[in-house]
Structure formats: structure tokens, C-alpha cells
Amino acid sequence: MIRFEDSTRLVAELTKPLASETVPLAECDGRVLAAPVVAGRNAPAFAVSAMDGYAVRDEDLRSVPVTLLVAGKSFAGGSVPDAIAPGTCVRVFTGAAVPPGADRVVIQEDVTAAGARAEFHQPPGASRHIRAAGSDFAVGDVLVPAGVPLNPQRLVAAAAADAADLAVIRQPRVFLLANGDELRAPGSAGADHQIPDSLTPALGAFVRRGHGRIAGQSVCGDDLPRLQRAASEAVSQADVVVVTGGASVGERDFAKTMFAGLELVFAKVAIRPGKPVWLGKVGETIVLGLPGNPTSALVTARLYLAPLLAGLAGFDPAQAWEWQSRPLAAPLDSNGERHTFLRAKRSGDGVEALRDQDSGAQKALAAAEFLISRPPSAPRAEAGTLVDTLLI
Numbered sequence: 001m002i003r004f005e006d007s008t009r010l011v012a013e014l015t016k017p018l019a020s021e022t023v024p025l026a027e028c029d030g031r032v033l034a035a036p037v038v039a040g041r042n043a044p045a046f047a048v049s050a051m052d053g054y055a056v057r058d059e060d061l062r063s064v065p066v067t068l069l070v071a072g073k074s075f076a077g078g079s080v081p082d083a084i085a086p087g088t089c090v091r092v093f094t095g096a097a098v099p100p101g102a103d104r105v106v107i108q109e110d111v112t113a114a115g116a117r118a119e120f121h122q123p124p125g126a127s128r129h130i131r132a133a134g135s136d137f138a139v140g141d142v143l144v145p146a147g148v149p150l151n152p153q154r155l156v157a158a159a160a161a162d163a164a165d166l167a168v169i170r171q172p173r174v175f176l177l178a179n180g181d182e183l184r185a186p187g188s189a190g191a192d193h194q195i196p197d198s199l200t201p202a203l204g205a206f207v208r209r210g211h212g213r214i215a216g217q218s219v220c221g222d223d224l225p226r227l228q229r230a231a232s233e234a235v236s237q238a239d240v241v242v243v244t245g246g247a248s249v250g251e252r253d254f255a256k257t258m259f260a261g262l263e264l265v266f267a268k269v270a271i272r273p274g275k276p277v278w279l280g281k282v283g284e285t286i287v288l289g290l291p292g293n294p295t296s297a298l299v300t301a302r303l304y305l306a307p308l309l310a311g312l313a314g315f316d317p318a319q320a321w322e323w324q325s326r327p328l329a330a331p332l333d334s335n336g337e338r339h340t341f342l343r344a345k346r347s348g349d350g351v352e353a354l355r356d357q358d359s360g361a362q363k364a365l366a367a368a369e370f371l372i373s374r375p376p377s378a379p380r381a382e383a384g385t386l387v388d389t390l391l392i
Contacts, residue, residue: 001269002268002269007304007319011267011279011307012317017169018239019169020035020170022165023166023168024164025163028166031150031169031171032147032149032162032313033146033147033148034168035146036144037144037166038140039137040161041161042139043134043136044135044136046133047102048096048097049092049095049097049131051094051107051129052093052095054068054070054089055074055098056068056089056104057084057086060089061120064120066119067117067118067119067120068087068120070116071088072091073090074096074098076094080097080100081098083099084099084101089106092105104128104130107129130196147314169314171212172211172238172240172241173212173213174212174214174242175234175237175240175242175243176218177202177220177232177243178197178199178200179219179220179243179245179254180219183221183245185219199304203290203305206301206302206306211310211313215237227258235282235285240285240288242288242305243255249258251382255289256278259301261297262281264280265278265281266279269339270338271300271303272293272339273293273296273299274296274297275302286312293356294365295362295365302371302390303321307321321390323373324385324392325387325389327351327385328384329348330347330351330353331351333380334377334378335376336376337377339376340373343370344368344371345368345370345387346370351371352368369392370391371390371392373390
């Protein structure tokens with residue numbers, strides 16, 4: 001049995017970003033960019049107007065008021081107009097090409113239109129209202145560097161570069177494998193000796209929220225040959241196999257023995273709840289064993305599955321362990337020898353541990369918002385004491 005700190009170090013060492021894949025731009029939000037977005041064109045491609053108004057030459061506005069002939073119009077999406085001639089102006093709209101030779105755009109509010117002529121009554125101000133060609137970015141500019149998660153802002157830049165697809169880190173494929181003769185799909189646990197499988201749907205939601213994809217799922221009874229077949233299928237389909245239950249040392253606990261060629265990273269961790277949690281590899285596939293008790297499973301999923309998925313998807317796994325200090329709303333007793341993670345809820349400006357801390361509690365789990373970290377042998381903590389907390 002190893003310490004919690006040692007187990008998290010081993011998890012971090014195990015998680016390396018997966019290979020990249022090419023994904024349509026519309027599906028890239030939240031994914032980690034595997035290759036930089038490099039501009040293949042200038043933006044804007046030619047000088048454009050930043051306002052609705054009239055493109056003019058400074059020479060023609062040296063003496064105002066002045067009336068200029070409107071030689072044409074330029075609309076966004078149109079071609080570049082002919083060069084501006086002395087004594088003329090061109091009606092331009094926001095985003096439209098500015099004619100060569102124009103020095104500025106005078107906004108329409110400062111111009112009086114009179115048929116084919118435009119009257120300018122005052123000297124132009126300091127603003128020219130022209131965006132020069134390549135002033136936003138030029139060919140070869142890196143618009144978004146590799147290794148960052150994509151968000152709406154970065155997708156704007158990628159789309160502006162005219163990229164239809166992006167290379168992103170592949171999301172880990174996860175296979176959920178529950179075992180236990182007593183388990184039935186929710187809605188079909190009719191007999192008294194049967195219980196609904198409450199973990200598989202919850203872990204599925206956990207995976208989808210944590211940068212992963214469900215590759216498959218299976219619920220098997222405590223039959224070793226059947227479990228071995230299920231384990232082999234899971235390993236062949238997934239980057240991560242999550243096993244729930246069967247981690248104890250009972251006669252019919254096969255969580256580890258059902259995996260051929262399993263190399264254990266750790267077998268138990270000195271934590272409460274979740275001491276039976278284990279981690280291993282079969283070839284390149286990571287296998288995470290979670291306890292069968294619902295609270296223990298969700299706590300250990302938050303502590304171990306979250307950073308595993310984050311690291312494989314290209315994020316820093318440490319981001320999944322972002323502990324934040326919050327004040328206690330009620331006192332806590334001293335802690336025992338194992339690192340303990342108390343389920344807690346908001347209370348005023350602080351957090352309060354739930355009364356029911358049983359590892360099998362499911363009703364209380366529904367109210368849990370945080371984990372409170374209590375190191376081994378931590379002394380009694382009074383209300384107002386700052387404690388480390390983690391959002392579940």
C-alpha cells in the first residue's frame with residue numbers, strides 16, 4: 001500500500017498525450033491543439049474600410065468645405081475598385097476594399113451626400129479608418145500555438161486562417177467494465193438479491209465530461225472465463241479500461257486476474273474511502289480498478305480517472321488536482337492514519353462535511369459538491385479553519 005502523494009506521482013508519469021487526429025473545426029472546441037495554426041493568407045488580404053463612409057485622398061481635403069464627385073461604391077465581398085482619381089471619392093462600407101491611392105475613410109456622419117456628389121465640411125481627424133493589408137496577420141504567422149486547449153476565441157483565429165480542419169490530440173477511448181453477480185441495469189433489478197448498477201451510467205457521464213469517449217461498456221457476473229473474454233475485448237478497444245468492483249481478496253474477486261499480461265503500477269493506496277483502488281497496464285492500455293462501493297468509486301474516479309483522462313487528452317494532469325482553500329463551516333474531528341477525503345457541501349461562504357461518510361452511501365453522495373482533503377493524523381479543525389478542497 002502506497003501513500004496518496006506517491007500514487008498521484010505515478011499517475012502523472014503514466015499519462016502522456018495520445019496521438020493526434022484531424023477534426024472538423026466545428027468539433028474542436030475544448031480539444032488540445034496538436035499542431036500550430038499557421039496563416040496561409042494575409043488578413044485582410046487588401047486594405048479595407050473600418051467604417052461606413054467615403055474613401056478620399058488627403059490632397060483633396062486640404063481646403064474645406066469641398067465637394068467631391070462620388071466615383072463609385074465598394075461593398076464588402078466585392079473586388080478592389082480602381083485607383084481613386086483626384087477630385088473624387090468612393091463610397092465604401094465596413095469591410096469593403098479601399099481603392100488604391102485613398103489615404104483615409106471619412107465616416108458617413110461627417111459627410112453630406114447630394115446625388116453623385118459628397119460634401120466635406122471639416123478637416124479630417126486623426127483616425128484614418130483603414131485596415132492595411134496584412135495588419136491583422138500575414139502569411140506564416142502562428143495564430144494559435146500547439147499544446148493549448150481550443151476555445152471560441154482561438155477558433156475565431158483558426159477560422160480566420162481559413163482552416164476547415166485542425167490537428168488535435170485524440171480523446172481517450174474508455175471502456176467501462178463492471179463485475180458482480182448482483183448487478184442489473186437500472187430499471188431491471190427486480191429480485192431482492194439484485195441491485196441496480198449505479199456506477200456505470202455515472203462513470204459514463206464522468207468520462208464524457210472529462211475529455212474522454214465511451215468505447216464500450218459491459219456488466220459481467222463473477223465468472224472468470226466470461227470476465228476474461230470481456231477484459232480482452234475491453235483492452236482491444238480502449239486506451240483506458242475502468243473496472244468497478246472485484247478488487248478485494250474474496251473467492252470471487254477477479255478484477256486483476258481477468259487481465260492477461262497485467263502489469264501493476266500500484267495495488268492499494270492509503271486513502272479513505274477507496275483503499276482498494278489499483279492501477280496497471282496491459283500493453284499500451286491503462287487499466288484503473290475502482291472499488292465497488294458507489295462513494296468510493298466516485299471519489300477515486302475524481303482523484304485518479306480525471307487526471308488520467310486529462311493527461312491523455314493533452315492537458316496537464318495537475319489541472320485535475322487543483323485544490324483550493326476554503327473555510328470550514330463546521331468543525332472536523334482529528335483524522336486517522338489514512339489520507340481521508342470527506343464529501344462536503346457548500347455552507348455559507350465555506351464548506352461543511354456531510355454527516356453520512358459511509359463508502360456505500362448513495363443518497364448522501366447526491367448532495368456532495370466537494371472533497372475535503374484530510375492528511376494522515378491531521379488534528380481537529382475548528383470552524384473557520386482553511387482546508388484544501390476539490391470540486392467533485
